[in-house]
Amino acid sequence: MVNPVSYEQDVVAWANEQARLLRAGRFDLLDIEHIADEIEDVGKSEKREFANRMALLLAHLLKWKHQPERRGSSWEKTIKAQRVALADCMDDTPSLKASLDDARWWRRAWIDGQGQFERETGLQVDLPEECPWTTAEVLSQGWKPE
DSSP, X not given: OOOOXXXXXXXXXXXXXXXXXXXXXXXXXXXXXHHHHHHHHHHHHHHHHHHHHHHHXXXXXXXXXXXXXXXXXXXXXXXXXXXXXXXXXXXHOXXXXXXXXXXXXXXXXXXHHHHHHHHHHOOOOOOXXXXXXXXXXXXXXXXXXX
């Protein structure tokens, strides 16, 4: 048998080897701890993508509200694309919907969205501590803050 590849040495080669061992039923040779870590990381990655998309959507909704003179098709396309992507995330991974009921998650997404808004616009607007819009508004195609 070929010497096993260590997780630290080459994670891609390690992952391929672990998949081969699983398919071959060689459970005794599996690197269980690192497999468990990687499985948890997949979930974290999905959650991060969901939160990043929400923050981007919120940043663009803030731009729409606070820079009416700059509104354009590019912002509309970004808003629409993020709403579609968020819906796709929830369709593909229904457990992500629970994030929308989590005040802590919303607070983080709102803070991240504010940060993106401020970095991209240079504006220092007195924004509320919590998102002023409902989940339904934020996710509704066609809705924009005026």
